[in-house]
Amino acid sequence: MTDLLKATELPSAFDPVTVEAGMYDWWDKQGYFRPCDDPDAEPFIIIMPPPNVTGELHVGHALFVSLQDLMIRWHRMGGFNALWLPGADHAGIAGQWVVEKLLATEGLTRHDLGREKFLERVWAYMDPMRWRIREQMMILGASCDWTRLAFTMDPGPSRAVRKVFKHLYDKGLIYRGSRLISWCPRCMTALSDLEVVHKDVSGHLWQLAYPVEGDPDREIVVATTRPETMLGDTAVAVHPDDERYADLIGKNVRLPIVDRLIPIVADDAVDMSFGTGAVKVTPAHDPNDFEIGRRCNLPAINIMNPNGTLNAEGGPFEGMTIPAARAAVVARLDQDGVIRGIAEHSHPVGHCERCGTVVEPLISEQWFVKMDPLATPAIEAAKDGSLTFVPDRFKGVYLNWMENLHDWCISRQLWWGHRIPVWYCQSCSHLTVSEEEVVAACPECGGAVLQDEDVLDTWFSSGLWPFSTLGWPEQTDDLARYYPSDVMETGYEILFFWVARMVFFGLEMQGELPFHTVYMHGTVRDAVGAKMSKTKGNVLDPTELTATYGADALRYALVTQSGPGQDSKLQVGQIETARNFINKVWNATRFATRIFSETTVDLDENGPVVPTGDALVDRWIVSRMNAVIAETSSLLEGYQFLEAGRGLREFIWSELCDWYIEAAKVRLRGTAEEKQQVAQTLAWVLDRSLRLLHPFMPFATESMWQAIPHTGDSIMIASWPEASERDPIAERDWERIMELVSRVRNVRTESNVEPGRWIAASIYAPARSLAVVESAQREIGMLARIGDDQMKISAGDANAEQSDVVVAAGDLVAVLPLSGLVDLVAERERISKELDEALAERGRAEIQLGNEGFIARAPEKVVQVQRDRLTGAQERIALLERRLKELGG
RNA sequence: GGGCGCGUAGCUCAGUUGGUUAGAGCGCACGGUUCACAUCCGUGAGGUCACAGGUUCGAGUCCUGUCGCGCCCACCA
Numbered sequence: 033m034t035d036l037l038k039a040t041e042l043p044s045a046f047d048p049v050t051v052e053a054g055m056y057d058w059w060d061k062q063g064y065f066r067p068c069d070d071p072d073a074e075p076f077i078i079i080m081p082p083p084n085v086t087g088e089l090h091v092g093h094a095l096f097v098s099l100q101d102l103m104i105r106w107h108r109m110g111g112f113n114a115l116w117l118p119g120a121d122h123a124g125i126a127g128q129w130v131v132e133k134l135l136a137t138e139g140l141t142r143h144d145l146g147r148e149k150f151l152e153r154v155w156a157y158m159d160p161m162r163w164r165i166r167e168q169m170m171i172l173g174a175s176c177d178w179t180r181l182a183f184t185m186d187p188g189p190s191r192a193v194r195k196v197f198k199h200l201y202d203k204g205l206i207y208r209g210s211r212l213i214s215w216c217p218r219c220m221t222a223l224s225d226l227e228v229v230h231k232d233v234s235g236h237l238w239q240l241a242y243p244v245e246g247d248p249d250r251e252i253v254v255a256t257t258r259p260e261t262m263l264g265d266t267a268v269a270v271h272p273d274d275e276r277y278a279d280l281i282g283k284n285v286r287l288p289i290v291d292r293l294i295p296i297v298a299d300d301a302v303d304m305s306f307g308t309g310a311v312k313v314t315p316a317h318d319p320n321d322f323e324i325g326r327r328c329n330l331p332a333i334n335i336m337n338p339n340g341t342l343n344a345e346g347g348p349f350e351g352m353t354i355p356a357a358r359a360a361v362v363a364r365l366d367q368d369g370v371i372r373g374i375a376e377h378s379h380p381v382g383h384c385e386r387c388g389t390v391v392e393p394l395i396s397e398q399w400f401v402k403m404d405p406l407a408t409p410a411i412e413a414a415k416d417g418s419l420t421f422v423p424d425r426f427k428g429v430y431l432n433w434m435e436n437l438h439d440w441c442i443s444r445q446l447w448w449g450h451r452i453p454v455w456y457c458q459s460c461s462h463l464t465v466s467e468e469e470v471v472a473a474c475p476e477c478g479g480a481v482l483q484d485e486d487v488l489d490t491w492f493s494s495g496l497w498p499f500s501t502l503g504w505p506e507q508t509d510d511l512a513r514y515y516p517s518d519v520m521e522t523g524y525e526i527l528f529f530w531v532a533r534m535v536f537f538g539l540e541m542q543g544e545l546p547f548h549t550v551y552m553h554g555t556v557r558d559a560v561g562a563k564m565s566k567t568k569g570n571v572l573d574p575t576e577l578t579a580t581y582g583a584d585a586l587r588y589a590l591v592t593q594s595g596p597g598q599d600s601k602l603q604v605g606q607i608e609t610a611r612n613f614i615n616k617v618w619n620a621t622r623f624a625t626r627i628f629s630e631t632t633v634d635l636d637e638n639g640p641v642v643p644t645g646d647a648l649v650d651r652w653i654v655s656r657m658n659a660v661i662a663e664t665s666s667l668l669e670g671y672q673f674l675e676a677g678r679g680l681r682e683f684i685w686s687e688l689c690d691w692y693i694e695a696a697k698v699r700l701r702g703t704a705e706e707k708q709q710v711a712q713t714l715a716w717v718l719d720r721s722l723r724l725l726h727p728f729m730p731f732a733t734e735s736m737w738q739a740i741p742h743t744g745d746s747i748m749i750a751s752w753p754e755a756s757e758r759d760p761i762a763e764r765d766w767e768r769i770m771e772l773v774s775r776v777r778n779v780r781t782e783s784n785v786e787p788g789r790w791i792a793a794s795i796y797a798p799a800r801s802l803a804v805v806e807s808a809q810r811e812i813g814m815l816a817r818i819g820d821d822q823m824k825i826s827a828g829d830a831n832a833e834q835s836d837v838v839v840a841a842g843d844l845v846a847v848l849p850l851s852g853l854v855d856l857v858a859e860r861e862r863i864s865k866e867l868d869e870a871l872a873e874r875g876r877a878e879i880q881l882g883n884e885g886f887i888a889r890a891p892e893k894v895v896q897v898q899r900d901r902l903t904g905a906q907e908r909i910a911l912l913e914r915r916l917k918e919l920g921g
Numbered sequence: 922g923g924g925c926g927c928g929u930a931g932c933u934c935a936g937u938u939g940g941u942u943a944g945a946g947c948g949c950a951c952g953g954u955u956c957a958c959a960u961c962c963g964u965g966a967g968g969u970c971a972c973a974g975g976u977u978c979g980a981g982u983c984c985u986g987u988c989g990c991g992c993c994c995a996c997c998a
Contacts, residue, residue: 045960212996230995237998255998269998303997311998319996380995393996425925432924432994524993559933561991592946594934598926599991601933609946612960623957675935678945693957774964781964787953817955873942880941885978894940894979901941 042625042739046618048582048611052731056170059734064108064748065116065175073113077517078104079498079547080176081530082119082184085161086130089168090564091556091590091602092523094574097172098587099553099673100521104175105727106668109752115514116176117501118169120162122185124490125219125227125386128448131157147447154448158185168575172583173730175748180510182501184493185450187469192500193493194453194467196541201454201465205402206442208454212315212322213441215394216384217340217354221445222398224489225438226529228382228391237377238362239308241370242268242285245293252277252285252296253372255307257379258317259365260357262287263346264335265294267313269324272298274309288370289361290347297328316395332395338445340392354392399443399452399486406536407434413545419535422551422671423597426527433528442489449487457481467505495533498546517547524552524597551671554599556590561601577607584729585611591728592677613681614732617725620689621736624714627700631711633741638751640716640741645709647699648769648808651762653692656683657717662755664724677728684721691770692717695811702810715741720753765804769812772841776816776848779837782862783854792822794847796830801843830911838863838915840908860919867912874905 043050059065067075078100083093100116108114131154132142142150162183169176182189200206214223238259244250252268265287270277277296284293294313301324302311315325315332325332335345342349342357348364349357365371382391411434413419414427421427443452455464455471459479464471474481493500498520502511516538520531531550538546557563558570565571577586589610594600634641643654660683667676696714699706718740726733726747737747744750776793785791795812797805805812805825813820832838835851837859880886880898887895 042957045958257998301997306997313998318998320998321996323996379998429925429993436994438996528994555992592934598934603933603947605947606933608960612958613946615960616958619958619961621957626957670937672937675937678935682945689957690962694955694962697955777963778965781952784952787963788955869942876942880979883978886940887978889978890940897941 076107076112082121084123118176119182189500218389239373452484455481643713652766655759790819877902
């Protein structure tokens with residue numbers, strides 16, 4: 033236990049460094065991060081989105097840690113068997129690339145090392161990163177169960193990958209085929225649709241003339257943005273209804289440069305209105321053309337090497353890169369007089385998500401997951417509401433994607449990742465798919481086997497995360513207990529990559545959704561709204577921020593900065609503000625500890641017992657506390673973390689500190705019994721407030737809680753507060769006192785009364801309110817700086833001298849003899865202004881109440897509010913008019 | 922080409938079934954050495970809720986359209 037936890041008196045200022053030092057380790061040692069042993073406790077599970085093991089954590093990670101830890105700590109306190117299962121992801125392409133870049137600094141490529149040696153290097157790099165990530169999350173206070181820390185490349189999850197692959201293969205949902213895929217020539221691997229990002233690029237639209245064979249007078253002009261692909265053309269397509277070309281269908285054109293005869297075919301996919309209405313068809317390098325080629329039985333000619341240069345089919349252009357070949361082909365076509373037009377043209381071009389290289393469509397032998405059968409139940413789950421999204425709009429985004437899926441290309445020509453669990457027999461060409469890591473020989477003929485060279489898309493293993501982390505395919509206790517989880521909290525940018533895939537894999541493999549709720553957080557941007565990136569140099573390092581302001585401040589700032597699905601701009605000032613709030617709570621607690629050291633607070637098994645004192649301000653704060661407990665719980669249940677956090681701040685700062693503590697000071701100078709009552713109230717309110725606050729700021733609340741009277745070893749495992757009934761009368765009565773005080777303070781300032789000066793006042797209250805005012809007399813005096821022996825309280829109408837200042841608050845009136853401090857003219861002005869406001873208010877109320885539709889259709893409650901408003905305004909008007917007359921106005 | 926989000930005080934953002942005079946923090950102005958806190962206290966100024974219509978007794982909130990900013994999806998060469 034840290035020294036701080038033993039202290040009964042807190043240091044004079046909140047210092048995050050000393051507060052947080054050692055606390056995490058202490059919690060850990062107590063075993064608080066593990067799920068509880070109670071077999072009856074309802075489980076609450078969050079599977080952590082595994083950060084990539086490729087680098088340090090950034091503030092985006094800090095945000096998800098804050099949100100998930102908030103949910104976990106809240107549920108843990110609520111009696112749930114809370115499990116937050118942490119992990120790390122091997123990050124496929126990204127991971128391999130990081131190490132390749134490292135190698136490059138040594139002048140090496142992965143091929144220099146060979147597969148085995150390269151993977152050793154990758155492991156050597158990745159292994160320590162896992163622990164670094166863990167360390168950084170610990171700094172943030174992440175209360176996850178580290179004994180279950182999982183890594184996608186660990187033996188368990190790897191076995192799960194093979195098992196799922198085999199399952200889907202056996203079911204016919206995984207197949208191998210030659211398809212047109214997106215190929216990154218730099219990464220030299222196939223990519224899935226999602227890994228290709230489309231950007232508009234300004235280019236040209238060339239019109240090329242292909243001469244019609246056997247008719248020297250005819251040529252057909254095609255439009256293309258990629259003229260170099262003409263080397264692979266195997267047809268020209270026109271629309272079957274296009275009269276311009278009707279007579280040409282079935283004839284051939286002679287392909288320039290290549291001098292190949294290719295047919296003119298008809299296909300519905302051609303848009304008659306675009307360009308010339310004739311399209312060159314390159315089945316090997318264009319998705320559209322690939323489909324046309326299939327329909328028209330056209331050959332596909334691949335003109336490209338894996339590294340993006342032209343192959344032998346490129347003829348004279350062999351060996352050139354695509355951009356070079358484009359220029360050269362255009363020059364040659366120009367020379368041959370084939371170009372019929374060049375137009376500026378902006379069009380979307382696919383780029384590799386990882387490296388930004390232009391992606392090339394390429395026919396290649398790859399492994400695919402057949403999506404339709406998997407998507408159907410995943411669509412159904414969202415539609416029938418068993419899968420919900422926060423915010424709700426992401427449901428539409430999810431459905432739109434799910435309903436328009438292409439088969440998923442899952443093989444990658446990389447080394448880092450899960451190797452495809454397929455072995456090819458060298459003798460009988462039998463193909464073995466196995467869940468085992470090693471297949472020694474062909475089960476059919478006993479011949480030697482070779483494993484597929486490729487690895488799987490990193491998101492394949494990620495998609496299994498909700499169960500591969502729980503020991504599946506073994507039927508473990510963990511699996512039985514913790515699948516499915518509850519909430520998947522992650523960024524919206526990986527809704528398709530990850531969330532969607534977890535959903536269909538979960539449904540397919542476990543027959544059950546992996547979670548019932550998807551909570552999506554936004555992106556944390558820099559102060560001006562730009563996305564943070566290392567190259568821009570605008571990243572905020574969470575470790576640095578926590579070193580300065582503390583993890584609590586960072587967490588609170590992040591959580592209360594923006595709502596679900598909404599991006600936020602993070603400014604250091606916001607973290608400072610959060611730190612100031614913690615300091616405020618700290619000082620309130622410190623103030624309270626002094627009182628506790630001089631009194632005895634009654635405790636039961638749930639901490640300080642509910643105060644029962646009859647002082648108005650005590651009853652008020654207890655009632656307000658109950659209200660805040662109820663509000664906070666309901667906001668958290670609705671995933672309104674921002675509102676919950678702000679609400680707590682508002683309560684603690686404005687109500688507890690500014691009003692309750694200030695008002696309570698007067699009784700600390702009173703009798704021992706009064707002091708005792710204040711202590712009990714403060715102890716209870718602070719205890720409950722700190723518990724509500726704990727999920728937002730775990731470290732500071734623990735320190736403070738340890739310093740006040742409490743029951744139990746740690747606030748972490750204290751129970752979540754339950755709201756009792758409110759006391760509406762106390763709330764209403766004390767609110768009137770506050771309004772009175774505020775109005776007196778206001779005239780004091782406006783009349784330039786020195787802040788420290790004690791003044792005299794006569795307070796007039798109707799008979800029904802007299803007792804309330806009398807009971808709060810000392811508090812009013814303290815808060816409004818009215819001298820004890822200078823305050824008179826009377827029933828009935830106010831009685832004022834001309835030189836007095838009169839203020840009205842509800843049905844209460846204060847008359848302040850500020851003669852000499854206020855001049856008559858100014859006072860008259862002030863009263864007229866107030867009168868104007870009151871008249872306006874009366875006017876508004878009268879309009880509302882004079883509206884028949886309003887009376888008839890508005891709910892009675894709303895109408896009553898207007899009636900009360902009218903009455904109140906009328907009373908104030910009467911008072912102010914009388915006062916104005918007295919002042920000679 | 923489809924879809925979504927945002928536009929509320931100088932700045933950052935709340936405002937979940939429509940209902941008093943639209944809120945908070947920061948910033949700003951004035952005042953403050955009150956024994957928890959200057960990482961603070963008190964008082965105050967500041968908004969035609971992007972614009973235009975509509976529904977309604979009543980609209981920041983619902984509907985339609987317009988403008989501006991941002992994002993996502995997409996195989997029109």
